[in-house]
Amino acid sequence: MLKVTAAVTPKGERRRYALVSAAADLLCEGGFDAVRHRAVARRAGLPLASTTYYFSSLDDLIAKAVEYVGERETEQLRARVAMLSRRRRGAESTADILVDLLVDDAVGQRVSEQLISRYERYIACARHPMLRDIQRRILRQRTEAVVEVVERSGRSVRAEYLTALVNAVDGAVVAALVADDEGPRATARATLVDVIDVLAPIDDERVAQV
Numbered sequence: 001m002l003k004v005t006a007a008v009t010p011k012g013e014r015r016r017y018a019l020v021s022a023a024a025d026l027l028c029e030g031g032f033d034a035v036r037h038r039a040v041a042r043r044a045g046l047p048l049a050s051t052t053y054y055f056s057s058l059d060d061l062i063a064k065a066v067e068y069v070g071e072r073e074t075e076q077l078r079a080r081v082a083m084l085s086r087r088r089r090g091a092e093s094t095a096d097i098l099v100d101l102l103v104d105d106a107v108g109q110r111v112s113e114q115l116i117s118r119y120e121r122y123i124a125c126a127r128h129p130m131l132r133d134i135q136r137r138i139l140r141q142r143t144e145a146v147v148e149v150v151e152r153s154g155r156s157v158r159a160e161y162l163t164a165l166v167n168a169v170d171g172a173v174v175a176a177l178v179a180d181d182e183g184p185r186a187t188a189r190a191t192l193v194d195v196i197d198v199l200a201p202i203d204d205e206r207v208a209q210v
Contacts, residue, residue, distance in 0.1 A: 016054045018044040023065035024072070028114045032124060035062050063130055066121055070138035073118075077101060077145040081152070088154035088202065095192035097149055102142070102169050103185050115184065119174060142166070155196075156203035165199045168192060 022043035026034040037051040037058060044050075055061040080101060089097070103115070125132045143166055150157050150165075157165060169188050176187040 012054065015044075015046060015050055018046060019051060019054060019061065020064045020068050023061050024068040027062070027065050027069060027121075028117045030113060031117055031120050032062065035065060059128065059130065062128075063134060066131055067134045069117075069121075070134060070141070074138065074141040074145075077142065081145050081148045084149060084152050086152045086154075091193050091196045094150070094153045094155065094196050094200070095189050097153065098146065098169065098192055098196075099185055099189045101145060101149060103173055103188050115173070116177070119170070119177070122170075139166075150200045153200075154202055155200040157200040161199045165195070168195055168199070 019040055023035050023040045026039055026043060035058070038048055040061065041048045041051050051058075051061060055064070084097065121131070121135060125135050143162060146166055147157065147162065168191050172188040172191040173184040176182070176184040179187075182190075
């Protein structure tokens with residue numbers, strides 16, 4: 001007879017989900033340093049021992065939290081892209097939409113913990129190889145959302161330019177995080193306005209089909 005452990009029972013799955021959700025919230029609020037056994041258990045309302053009972057290590061729990069955050073962000077991206085109408089858009093309008101999509105939690109010069117956490121997760125892959133596959137999958141999904149926005153704006157982007165387009169946003173945001181200027185949204189928008197017509201030009205055939 002197959003032995004069913006507590007971790008795979010409905011109760012166990014509910015507890016695992018509560019712990020992962022709690023770890024994900026802490027990750028977005030305070031970065032990797034905020035994800036600790038005691039803090040996660042307290043946030044989830046579960047005994048401290050539950051974090052080591054349901055997960056092999058703190059790194060295992062963090063990896064699940066990163067994956068959870070990525071899935072949550074991807075669902076939000078897809079929902080917002082699905083609401084976007086198909087029509088020809090100029091450089092500024094397209095840039096506005098992409099910035100709203102990719103830098104949506106930074107307002108003016110104010111930088112949220114969630115935005116900082118997003119870029120910390122990129123850098124963490126250098127120290128935590130186990131996160132790389134998860135982060136690559138999240139980046140692919142993020143890139144797919146960018147492609148859809150570009151296409152719905154009557155534009156096209158070649159594969160070799162797609163990475164450059166996404167990196168233009170990420171590079172602008174990272175630069176803004178260390179600069180005392182207009183903030184990540186304004187910096188990313190200005191960068192996109194400058195390059196959008198080169199990296200994702202108007203596609204006359206696509207526009208004609210709209």
